[in-house]
Amino acid sequence: MYCVQCEQSNKGGCAVKVGSCGKTADVADMQDVLLRLMQGVSVYADRAAQKGARDAQVDAFTPHAWFTTLTNVNFDADRFTALIGEALTMRTRARALAEDAGADLSDLPEPATWNPGTTPSELAAAAPMAAIQRFMDRDGPSVVGLRNLVLYGLKGTAAYSEHARVLGHEEAAVCAEFHRISAFLATDPTDVGALVAQSLAIGALNLKVMELLDAANTTRFGHPEVTMVRMTPVAGKCILVSGHDMGDLETILQQTEGTGINVYTHGELLPANTYPGLKKFAHLAGNYGGAWQDQQRDFAAFPGAIVMTSNCLINPEIKGYADRLFTAGPVGWNGIAHIRNHDFAPVIACAQAQAGFEQDAPEQRIPAGFARNTVMGVADTLLDMIGKGDVKNLFLIGGCDGARPGRNYFHDLAMATPKDSLILTLGCGKFRFNREDLGDINGVPRVLDMGQCNDAFSAIQVAVAVAGALGCGVNDLPLHYAISWFEQKATAVLLTMLHLGIKKIHLGPTLPQFLTSEVLQVLVDNFDIRPTGDVQEDLNRMLTAA
Structure with a gap:
């Protein structure tokens, strides 16, 4: 077992015996095997797609299989044994699709032909071949870290894609792009530039996936209302x-x-x-x-x-x-x-x-429902408030919450923001401060809950629209980002923000364990990512930059 995919990996280190999440070594190993096989599935699906062929069953199984490997999702060893069996079947199916389409099947990478077996003992013996640290000595921690950035970005994108798929929204082009990047990962690439480029390609793909999920949610359930x-x-x-x-x-x-x-x-x-x-x-x-x-x-x-x-x-x-x-x-x-x-x-x-609740508890309510349709519906009011100086700054404070120390940072930052600023929030990070009374500006609540973590799409659309109305770029807005990182969905959203060129993101409370200092420096140099630090110092820097 070697697990560094989320912030709770043995309190920021590497899980080698059992995860802080409760994931056992055998389950972790089977997840690695499943993902290695799924990269092999994508090798064939990608080559078939280049010939204009696709298989709906392969495309449907892919995001579901990837989703099961995310942090705190599936801990059931028997389910993974079954999923690995299905993955082998899907790989055979994808190969037949590629063959029938006349695709070139020469020079296949290892995941396309590897046979790990199907019994628990066979899978345990095969697990080292799928371990993410397998080529650490050969390629070094920075290359392996960048491959993990691609791997975990794909995991997050798969999760959002599965949420959209089960609501009836998927696109062939999205499936094809996922297979393409997964097939790239199957080659165990070592070129740093190519790995960074594919990480940003995941950001672009995830933006499309979040758009699909937004359409899936609003088509099925209507647009959120305040x-x-x-x-x-x-x-x-x-x-x-x-x-x-x-x-x-x-x-x-x-x-x-x-x-x-x-x-x-x-x-x-x-x-x-x-x-x-x-x-x-x-x-x-x-x-x-x-x-x-x-x-x-x-x-x-x-x-x-x-x-x-x-x-x-x-x-x-x-x-x-x-x-x-x-x-x-x-x-x-x-x-x-x-x-x-x-x-x-x-x-x-x-x-x-069960007994149920015996009586009503004292009523407490909080406002929610400030998704893009709501905010864009009052865009003129918001722009007027910005133009008059009633709103001087916007803060996006949210993301994936967690249990580790340091996450009070996001509560303290929200409480310290100037009273002439609005706070956009999404993801479970909102629970750090969404019951606090931060008042309003001209009747508009200062805290605007935009929804789930995938509703970063809403926040992005609002930021782009405001920038367009003001005739400036998104990075020129008085909009400041404090994002709490925890697991792979957050990785996918971060890559989307980087794809869009958004800079000066404060990310914390700790940075992903798989990002070496060299990889982090690449992100700092290109996107000015900043680890969260002292609340007042960070806030002063944000306001000074505005």
Whole structure:
């Protein structure tokens, strides 16, 4: 086991025996094997695509398989054994597609022909061939670090792509580009310039994927509306839905309608309360709890059934709620009931057997729903406020939250921002300060919740539109970025921001372990990325730059 993919890798180091997330060495090794095979699948799919051929089953399996390997998603060894078997089948299918299309199948890289076996003992023996540190001595930490940047960027992009795909939105060109970059990675490239170029290509691809996901969400559920979301529970039986999958949330709402069960969101699903197609369900009762890292406390205290729809899952065995927890989609934990075919009947039965909330808690609500359609709808007002000097600065403070020390930085920065500034926030990083009363400017709340981490697309569209209206570039705006990094979705969003040429991003609380000082220097030289430091010093630098 060698895992450096997220911030919780043994408190910033490398997980070699068991991950801080609870991932075991055998699961970590099988994830490596699965991804190596998926690069082989992409080799054939890419060569077929160059001949104008594609296979819908291969394209559908690809993002799902990659998604299962993200941090805090799937810990179930049996599921990975099955996925590896499917990957081998898909590789054979992709090869046949390429052959039938007349593609050149000479000079194939190792992942296209490698056979790791399918039994646990065979996979354990084969794992070193798929390990990300395999060529460390040959290629050095900077090249391996850049390959990991490509690998983890693809993981994040795959997750967003899967979210869009399950809602019926995918594009052949997106699938083809993913295969192309994955096939590039299969060659174990060593050219630093090419690795940096492909990292930025992932940023461009992820921008398109986030646009697809935005279209998927708004087509299915309507555009988010400014909504005062209830943050405290009401009396009654209950189900808590965590993760990111609004399609699963909709299905749960449909299947619980008329049962007397209230449904609550948790973590990154808080913005779901602002979509017309979801808030129309009267038993969507609001949000319960905070960000993903608080789930063990939140889930243990919740008196009903719990569904984890995507990342981020934490060990459920030590807090006494494992018998009330269900997984769905790519998520898995050994021994935890998994929902198949979108049949949530077991969840409903579990909720009905629990006590539920005995009484209403004192009502507390916070505003949300400031996605691009809402903000662009009042663009004239915003521009007028900027023109008159009522709003002097904009801050984008958000991203992936986590449990490590130093993340109070984002709360403290939000609290320290001048009262004549607006704060755009998204991702679970918002939970650091979204219940604080930071007031308003001319009736506009100073904290504008733009949604989930994938709704960075909304923030980007708003920034581009404001810059265009003011006749300047995005980097010329009084817009300052403080992004909390945690896992691979954040890596993909960061690469998208770099692809767009956005500079002076403050990133923290720690930088990715896989980025060596040399690689970091490349990013600093080209994009002026800045590690988060002292709040007041960082704020002074931001305001001085404005």
